[in-house]
Structure formats: C-alpha cells, structure tokens
Amino acid sequence: MSVLVTGGAGYIGAHMLLALQDAGEKAVALDDFSSGARWLAPEDIPLIEADVGDQENLAQIINDYGIEDVIHFAGSILVPESIRHPLDYYSNNTGNTLKLLRACVSAGVKRFIFSSTAAVYGKPERVPISEQAPVRSITPYGASMAMSERILEDVAAAHDLSFVTLRYFNVAGADPSCRAGEIGKPTHLIKAAAQIALGYRKEKLQIYGGDYQTPDGSAIRDYVHVSDLAQAHLEALERLRTGGGSITLNCGYGRGYSVYEVVEAFRRVTGEAMDYDVAPRRAGDPAQLIADNAAIRTVLDWRPRYDDIDFIVETAIAWERFLETRKEKV
Structure with missing residues (x-):
C-alpha cells in the first residue's frame, strides 16, 4: 500500500513526502515540474514526471504502485495570476482535479486528501473564520478550489471514497x-x-495596501508553518484509515499577524530594520484571513509544533541561505 502525492516536487508536496518518510509510510510522488524541482523530493521516494490530468497514465500509476490513498497538491495558487488567466486556473485546478478523481474512482482508491484554501471564503463577514462561513470566492483561484471541493463532496457521496479537505491559510x-x-x-x-x-x-519590500480597516492599516494573515501543515495531512490520513468520515477543516493557527508585524519579526530575527514601500492594494486581497481552528484541533487532535512567527521567519531565512549555495540547481 502506497500513498500517491501529486505535486510532490513542489513546496508543500515535498514537505508532505518528508513527513510520510519520517512516519515510515511508503509514498509515490507525481509532478509535471512546472513549478517544482526534482531535487526537492527525497531521493529514495519514486518521483514520476506526469500531468495530473492524464487519466490513462494516472490509472497505470495507481495500479502499478498499489495506491489506496491520494494526497492532492498539484495546482495553481497565485491570486493575481488567476485574475489575469482565469481559464488556466479553472483548467488546472478544477478540470484536473475532476480527472484525478475519475481515475481514483475507476481504480478503487478509498481515501483522498485535498489541498484547498481559505480563498474560498472571499471577504469573510467575521474573523476568525469557521468552516460554516459562506463560501463566496472573489477570485478565480478561490472559485476554482471551491468548485473542486464541491466535486469531491459529490463524488464521495456517490462512490466508496472518503475525504478530508484542508483549507490552508498562509x-x-x-x-x-x-x-x-x-x-x-x-x-x-x-x-x-x-x-x-x-x-x-x-x-525595497512592497507592502500592498496600508489603508485596510485593521489596527495598523496593513492586511492581516494567519501564517502556518509548512511542516505543521504536512503533519495535519498525516493526521487526516490516520482519521480516514481508522474509519473517520469525510470532513472539511481549516488549517491555521487561529491568530493573525499584520504585514508590519511580520516586518518587525524580521527585525527581531536579523537585528536589522527592513526598508519598505507601501503600494496600492492588490485585487482579491481581503483585509483579514484568520482561521477558527477549533475543529481541526478536536477532530484530528492536531498539535502544531511551530506556532511562532519568529521561528517561521528563521526557517525561511535559513532556507534562502541554503538556496544561495546551490543557485545553479534552483
């Protein structure tokens, strides 16, 4: 039995492979390398170059590796880009998720974990945002993911498939x-x-919008460390394997930091102030996105290890230093 990770050579997918490996799970990764890199994935995990929308190829991979669980990360995630190129987002996010689900149902895959986003909420009426908040996407990115969520729910209702959808914050x-x-x-x-x-x-750093209705005028986001996010997927997989029902959950820490507070975190970590310019707001950016995470903590018993903005900044800086030593491979 193996876990198929789509987008396994990407940012979150690579961390998922590490988490699976650390947990002693057998995994197989699939990626088209449009934004990922082969060297990001652990060397001893099979990594197949393929398009997640290629149903025939997917069916062969699922059969060859005995796939029973799928964790789906492959997709496009940039809000401004989705506004400029909506057809690409509906094709890659919604269309390819549909094709992947069709292949999973045909091959008898039992469990599916879907990488979604807080962008499905649009401009929320209240924060923190609960899973019961209206889904009112204001961008093609958010709408494409909301459509995929609905497709997954309908497929699970009609077939022997259970799922966990995780709506990520930042x-x-x-x-x-x-x-x-x-x-x-x-x-x-x-x-x-x-x-x-x-x-x-x-x-200089660009701060997009200094006139939001927030305490300091800059946008507030709930920043979640990528390793904690990967751990949430492991907990979701355990839920499904032990007979837990399908569910949609927010994945965030339940606290927000403004852009200026993030800049201050960089000053604390580096000891140096950062110059910045305040630019106009970007289309599709709500003033605040903060998760109500009571459900994920209860249902999955998720216990984040890295809920600290300074630690998040420290690991981001350490990674950039590492990348600088291997520029030719990035």
Whole structure:
C-alpha cells in the first residue's frame, strides 16, 4: 500500500513526502515540474514526471504502485495570476482535479486528501473564520478550489471514497533541517522579505495596501508553518484509515499577524530594520484571513509544533541561505 502525492516536487508536496518518510509510510510522488524541482523530493521516494490530468497514465500509476490513498497538491495558487488567466486556473485546478478523481474512482482508491484554501471564503463577514462561513470566492483561484471541493463532496457521496479537505491559510517557512522549502520567484510576503533581508534582492519590500480597516492599516494573515501543515495531512490520513468520515477543516493557527508585524519579526530575527514601500492594494486581497481552528484541533487532535512567527521567519531565512549555495540547481 502506497500513498500517491501529486505535486510532490513542489513546496508543500515535498514537505508532505518528508513527513510520510519520517512516519515510515511508503509514498509515490507525481509532478509535471512546472513549478517544482526534482531535487526537492527525497531521493529514495519514486518521483514520476506526469500531468495530473492524464487519466490513462494516472490509472497505470495507481495500479502499478498499489495506491489506496491520494494526497492532492498539484495546482495553481497565485491570486493575481488567476485574475489575469482565469481559464488556466479553472483548467488546472478544477478540470484536473475532476480527472484525478475519475481515475481514483475507476481504480478503487478509498481515501483522498485535498489541498484547498481559505480563498474560498472571499471577504469573510467575521474573523476568525469557521468552516460554516459562506463560501463566496472573489477570485478565480478561490472559485476554482471551491468548485473542486464541491466535486469531491459529490463524488464521495456517490462512490466508496472518503475525504478530508484542508483549507490552508498562509503557508510559510521551511523544513527546520533545510531538507525542503519554497523555490522560484517569491510570490508571498515571507519569502520575498527573507531574500531582501539577506541582500539577495536589492529592491525595497512592497507592502500592498496600508489603508485596510485593521489596527495598523496593513492586511492581516494567519501564517502556518509548512511542516505543521504536512503533519495535519498525516493526521487526516490516520482519521480516514481508522474509519473517520469525510470532513472539511481549516488549517491555521487561529491568530493573525499584520504585514508590519511580520516586518518587525524580521527585525527581531536579523537585528536589522527592513526598508519598505507601501503600494496600492492588490485585487482579491481581503483585509483579514484568520482561521477558527477549533475543529481541526478536536477532530484530528492536531498539535502544531511551530506556532511562532519568529521561528517561521528563521526557517525561511535559513532556507534562502541554503538556496544561495546551490543557485545553479534552483
């Protein structure tokens, strides 16, 4: 019995493979390398270059490796890009999830864990946000994931398939032992700030929006360490294997930090102040996204180890230093 991890050479997928490996699980990874890198995945885990939308190939992989569990990370995740290229997001996120589910049902896969997002909530009426909050996506990214969630629910109701959907808040940081982390051009605050703090990028940090209705005017986010996120997936897998029913859960720490508070965390960690410019708000960015995480703590008995913004920043900086030593491979 093996666990199939789609997007296994990407940021979160690579951490999932490490968590499975550390837990003694057999895993197989699939990735098309559009944003991931082969070297991110553990060397002793099979890594297959394939498109998650290729149903025939998926069926063969599931059969060859005896796949009974699937953890699905492969997808596109950038809000501004989704606004510019909505068709790509609906095709890659919703269309390919549909194809993957069709292959899973045909092959008799029993358990499915879906990587979703707090972006399905749009601009929430209340924070912290509970799982019962209305799903009112305001971007193609959020809408594509909400559609995938609905498809998964309907498929599970009609077939012998159970699922856990995890709605992530802001994933950040890197493996504390620098075995994996985020690569490529920075698209999120903490990676960009880490590169600037280390002098690897010469421009000032851009803070998008200083006039939100928040205490200091900048957007507030619930930052969750990527290793804690991977652990939540292990707990979700254990729930399904022991007969727990299908469920959708938020995955966040239940506390938020403003952009200015993250900048201050970098000052504490590095001992240096960071220059920044305040730019206009970006389309699709709510003022606050903070998880109500009571359900995941209760249902999965999830106990995060790295709920500390300074530690998240420390691991992000350590990872950027590591990347600098192997630029030719990034």
